[in-house]
Amino acid sequence: MTPRCQFCTERPREEVAVLKWRGEDRDRLTVPLCMKHHARIAKAGARGWEHGGFRWKTGWW
Numbered sequence: 583m584t585p586r587c588q589f590c591t592e593r594p595r596e597e598v599a600v601l602k603w604r605g606e607d608r609d610r611l612t613v614p615l616c617m618k619h620h621a622r623i624a625k626a627g628a629r630g631w632e633h634g635g636f637r638w639k640t641g642w643w
């Protein structure tokens with residue numbers, strides 16, 4: 583099976599530790615991300631990138 587980015591059909595560049603949260607719910611995940619989505623989440627910084635009703639940021643804290 584060809585690995586895919588968590589958010590699109592691109593080939594992932596790397597596995598990235600991300601925090602996915604909504605209110606008090608927090609999930610610490612490692613997900614495959616393409617360059618575009620890695621950049622997008624990194625750029626959103628501490629506020630996180632909003633997607634699918636959750637916010638996402640790099641790192642687990």
Ligand SMILES: [Zn+2]
Pocket residue numbers: 587588589590591592615616617618619
């Ligand atoms: Zn992507």
